[in-house]
Amino acid sequence: MGRLAGFRYREVARRLRAFGFRFDRSGAGSHEVWRHAQTGRKVTIPHHASDMAEGTLRAILREAGIAVNDFLRA
Secondary structure, three states: OOOOOOOOHHHHHHHHHHOOEEEEEEOOOOEEEEEEOOOOOEEEEEOOOOOOOHHHHHHHHHHHOOOHHHHHHO
16 A cells, blocks of 8 residues: 555545635536646545545655645645
8 A cells, every 4th residue: 555545535624724725616426626726736626435545645756746745744
């Protein structure tokens, strides 16, 4: 397992809020679009009950412009 394995939706959402992201709207299926108020960056995150795949979380962080180490410290 990698460093980003085992994160659930609630934990990812909590950490994204710490970086200034807020829920913007529902996306396709069980996904949500979150937007950063100052930068305007937007990310789509899956709202599932199971753990988020590590590759999915890495892609979310890349879209958000958040370094992995910063995310883990939040």
